[in-house]
Amino acid sequence: MNQFELSAECLTPENYREQLRDPTCGGFSTFEGWVRNRNEGREVLELEYQAYEPLALKEGSRIVAEAVLRYGASKAFCIHRVGDLAIGELAVWVGVGAPHRDAAFAACRFIIDEVKHRVPIWKKEHYSDGNSGWGNCEACVEQAANHRAPSSRRA
Amino acid sequence: MNQFELSAECLTPENYREQLRDPTCGGFSTFEGWVRNRNEGREVLELEYQAYEPLALKEGSRIVAEAVLRYGASKAFCIHRVGDLAIGELAVWVGVGAPHRDAAFAACRFIIDEVKHRVPIWKKEHYSDGNSGWGNCEACVEQAANHRAPSSRRA
Amino acid sequence: MARRKLRIEYFAILRERAGVDGEELDTEAGTPAELFAELSERYPFPEPDRLKVAVNDEFSDWQAPLADGDFVVFIPPVAGG
């Protein structure tokens, strides 16, 4: 079992959980990210995850290994969906087993936080008003457009 | 689904998880307590959980309700095993769904911490050296024995 | 002095020390504290300072008055999870 995987198929938590079982572990913490029907006030119909796979796999595995080392966890695994997802579908699953619950919770939280910041995966939301957007990419593009506008006027 | 339950049968996380699914939730955090093969340096062969059921159910439900209110979680559930458990078996399961992951993690952690402190459930560990003990009950009994000894001498 | 009939159930270390799951008691004890002191004469129970008490399936004060027919449970330090 690799420490970080990408999947174009529906995620199957019971399988990952089974593979993390360990008689030295007293605590096991999981986090699941589900596709919500709303984001920032807009109704979401479905979404799409795109990944730069070779680097996502490397960076994701580094994060899981860091979490294990930093918190003294025994076993950890994270898997992220790619492709089209419906509302309520599982987008990401993290599971960590550790001797005690402090380490299990802390390592699980570390992994999901770092994955969201560091792994090259992008989310495109499709809204009920017909619009769609690439998560927080849109803001930076608008910002760039605003930067360009004045310089065009100056030219 | 009650918010807190006791079970003499093996716990079934996939069922609880399924019942907590909610399209308004973006984050779902679980904690599982597994029976470890060691505790405080001693090899554990099996253990037994005993509960004062009517009060355990009341206090457990209060804890889950408090967590939902305090952290703005959407759904939460906790179930605890009673009876004889083997190494690796699931002793307690907590699951919390919330709009965002901060609330899901915090409420899940709150529930397991409070359950361990407030719900009248006791654990008897059976060790490989033939001894057994009622969790942290033994220490207080020894302390009491020490208190009584001097007073007996005075009597 | 007033006497009352109480029902008591034991758990964990208290059950082991008492040697019974529970019992009915005809007693002059008017509070859980007095009841526990009376039982401690018969059984090698721990000091009550780390214990809690429940009356009729709710946590109770050690000094709350007991009524005839009350159901009392002494709660050693819990260890769930």
Add this chain to the structure above:
Amino acid sequence: MARRKLRIEYFAILRERAGVDGEELDTEAGTPAELFAELSERYPFPEPDRLKVAVNDEFSDWQAPLADGDFVVFIPPVAGG
């Protein structure tokens, strides 16, 4: 001036703006920063300050020298989970 053949792949908003998944480029750009500036002349790309860059499937500095045959990916703000 030295020219080099680079392979570029686009993701997310950059793929939409470029209108292609990727391309081969024969260019004088010697660093990812120079390459991005060149591409920004052709496509309505965002400012590079919130982007990262990877060369040959590892994160790279914007000023690292590019070699012939390098594979370059510009990484807009990620949004997994």
